[in-house]
Amino acid sequence: MRVLYDVSRLLSRAERTAPTGVDRVCLAYAEWLEGRPDVVMIPVRGRKGRLVAVDQTWFRNFVRNLRARWDGRTVNGAARHEARLLAALSHDQRPAESVICPPPDAALKPARDKPRVLRQFFRSRHAAPLPPADLYLNVGHTTLHEADALVALEEAGIARVVMIHDLIPITHPEFCRPGDADKHRARVVHALRHASSILVNSQHTADELSAFAERENLSAPPVHVAHLGIETAFAPGDAVRASRPYFIHVGTIEARKNLAQLLTLWRRLEERLGERTPSLVLVGRYGWENETVLDHLQRSPNLRGVVHQAENLSDGALVRLMRGARAVLAPSAVEGFDLPAVEACALGAPLIASDIPPHRELTPQAQLIDPLDGLGWLQAIEHATLSEPPAGVATFQPPRWSDHFDTVARAVGLGASSPLAARGEGE
Missing domain, CATH: 3.40.50.2000 (Glycogen Phosphorylase B;)
Structure with a gap:
């Protein structure tokens, strides 16, 4: 399976020495896709409403370096x-x-001159068409606030799987930046209208998504609950x-x-x-x-x-x-x-x-x-x-990335006899 993996969010974290939760998910997916022998991962990023390819060799090195930095195997400025x-x-x-x-x-305004590591991924092929693919995968929310890329993929017959991490900017806009509610609402609406299937990280998120779809009078594609794994x-x-x-x-x-x-x-x-x-x-x-x-x-x-x-x-x-x-x-x-x-x-x-x-x-x-x-x-x-510190805590079986990706593999058709069909095609 040839997978267009949206790395827009991951690339924006190029200089960070520690990840957020969503950043961890984006990196885990990159490593999972890279490690599967039955997948060709094609990294892409959003640019002016469309997707452009990122150099694959450069991105593989980027992922390895990012993992080493976040794990603490490379020295960072936070040591002092x-x-x-x-x-x-x-x-x-x-x-x-x-x-x-x-x-x-x-x-303070951000520096005008970007560090070299940030400039490299902007050397992606802006004008070249995307290579043939079976699936588009986006687990970082980035790019989804505009529908153009999803619509173009849908018209090309490429399956589209996206992850929704939460609906907090919609349900609790008072906790978010002004404008975030409208932007996130657009992401969720576009996912509901144009995704082949949606991944969520908890049953609670699935329930919130279902309630939102009902309020907006939208039908949802298949929704798959997959608890996130622990490093x-x-x-x-x-x-x-x-x-x-x-x-x-x-x-x-x-x-x-x-x-x-x-x-x-x-x-x-x-x-x-x-x-x-x-x-x-x-x-x-x-x-x-x-x-x-x-x-x-x-x-x-x-x-x-x-x-x-x-x-x-x-x-x-x-x-x-x-x-x-x-x-x-x-x-x-x-x-x-x-x-x-x-x-x-x-x-x-x-x-x-x-x-x-x-x-x-x-x-x-x-x-x-x-x-x-x-x-x-x-x-x-x-x-x-x-009180005295507890002698021990009850045994806890944490969610594993292997279980998460087993659910995802079934959702996207990996290992199945036929590739994932895009919603609405052939009907």
């Missing part, structure tokens, strides 16, 4: 910050200052040995993660416990509408030396921090899958998570608390701080 964070956690006494990354300066690094093993108890949250610092409430609770915790207050580590990049979180981090005297923030950590450093935490915290108001919460369970780390549908579906053994129940969260964190 990582060392400062570990030193702060190792202090017997509360440090005088928190370890935090400076927030991005919105006034092999997220397994029991060595942990950070901190002098004081600490908790950790992993994810972009944005409004829907409920971190403003978490930091308010930490201030109350500090008022109660004083020098016994546990540390809190926020691991993630600054995202949208994080001003309240920044106010806490930068201005609250109660949180100084107690709450730390880091970004761009390698997987090696991240998993050691998660293993050593008294608990991983996932207080989100809304999620589609919440990969860090599932990763915490795979590590054997205690998890305190919001009582929302994805957590009930994917991490039922976690301690689930309503995201609005501030006192319940405070009590759970205080209890975990003052």
Whole structure:
């Protein structure tokens, strides 16, 4: 099977030293397609409403280098910050200052001259027609906000499989950038109208997609639920040995993660416990509408030396921090899958998570608390701080990429006697 794999999002992450959840998915698919002997992967990217091919040899090297960087096998610029964070956690006494990354300066304009690594993939063949293919695969949302590429593929008789990770910009636009709701609505509508089939990461996302299609009076193509896999690094093993108890949250610092409430609770915790207050580590990049979180981090005297923030950590450093935490915290108001919460369970780390549908579906053994129940969260964190660390956590069978890709292979017709038929063709 000749597969046009849309790598637009992955290429936009060329300089990142650590991935988001969606980035992990895009890289895993590239490696899966490259490793199948019955697939010819043709990387493509969106350009002005259409798809153009990316040099295959260059892209294979790009994928290997990106994997090495995200795994921590190559040195990145976050090493110094990582060392400062570990030193702060190792202090017997509360440090005088928190370890935090400076927030991005919105006034700064991006440099006009792109780094060479970014220029290389723009050397794709803009004018040349796409090579013959059986399937177009897009698991990164990018390109879907315009229908032109999907329509052209449909007219050419090429099957079209896309993944929808969540409908949060549509269902909860207050947590997203202005304009994101309209853009994501366009993506979902185009997928419903022009995709041969749709992949989703959870039953909750499938239910949200079905409800949206019904509201919009649209018929959905076949929808396949395939839980995302966990990287092999997220397994029991060595942990950070901190002098004081600490908790950790992993994810972009944005409004829907409920971190403003978490930091308010930490201030109350500090008022109660004083020098016994546990540390809190926020691991993630600054995202949208994080001003309240920044106010806490930068201005609250109660949180100084107690709450730390880091970004761009390698997987090696991240998993050691998660293993050593008294608990991983996932207080989100809304999620589609919440990969860090599932990763915490795979590590054997205690998890305190919001009582929302994805957590009930994917991490039922976690301690689930309503995201609005501030006192319940405070009590759970205080209890975990003052109690002895649990001797062990109930066995958890994490979702595997092999199971995920078995579902995907069946959905796209790999291994079947005939290739995947595009919806509506031959009718």
